[in-house]
Amino acid sequence: MTTSPDQPDASAADAWKLMFDFLMKSAPQRLESQQKHGLTPNDSRALFSLDKAGKPVGTLAREWGCDPSTATWLVDRLERAGLAERVPSPDDRRVKLVRVTRRGTETLQDLMAAYQRPPAEMSRLSRDELAALVGILGKLRKDA
Template identity: 50%
Template sequence: MADRARTRKAAVAAEAWRRIFDFIATTADQRDRVLERLDLTPGDARTLGSLNQDEGRTMRALAREWRCDASTATWLVDRLERRGFAKRGSSPEDRRVKLVTLTPRGAKTQARLRAALFAPPPELLSLEVVDLVALRDAAAKLPSGPWPAPRAAAELQRVKRRS
């Protein structure tokens, strides 16, 4: 019986993932238009998502998060720095360490990017509220990226504490 349940769970998970993947692929044009409107590449968007104005990040930490080498992380930060979205500064604890933060212009662009990327597509808005709640609750149990919504992040922490 346990083998049958595992097989069914794996089949349902595969079907759910295929449908999520298909939906993400189907709505990719909407995300591409957002990036085009803001004159950003996917790499720029990811870099913006990893930075904030208040707390600097080291290049090493960024490279680790992005799973890339130091030269790629440097190239990505250089792109944002040239556009006035990010800046490097010395760490107050160790002046040899450089920290990357968003500039006010970068924070404004990040906010515009978040608002546009996280606006639900029409296909999602066509679902009933009960279905949206079930989808939200199931998705809240999954790991999130660098941009969790504040309430979703708090809910995820509550779910993790309960399990």
């Protein structure tokens, strides 16, 4: 059976539904990690897109799929929390860059450690099942 990219076959749809359901079921574990740092899911997503070099708010707005005023509001929240800072651009003094702070980097590391902690349900899988899952997901990652 031939399928197009926008019409996956039933097996792909079933697999995706199961993966998505599992990710949604484990979302409270990630939310708890975010709340520990006083972050919302959107704050966390925004923080993960920052780096030490910095990006203009307009660039962040495009990355985040929002308007510049919403991006400014998110940056303000991260800045008040000490996780981001605005600095002058070395190339254009009219432009401010938003970059992650040392505290922001530490928060990112803590969040990533929490996000990478497997949900308890995964302990029910055998070593062979886990190896197969790692192989499959690794292939998907390489294909992306």
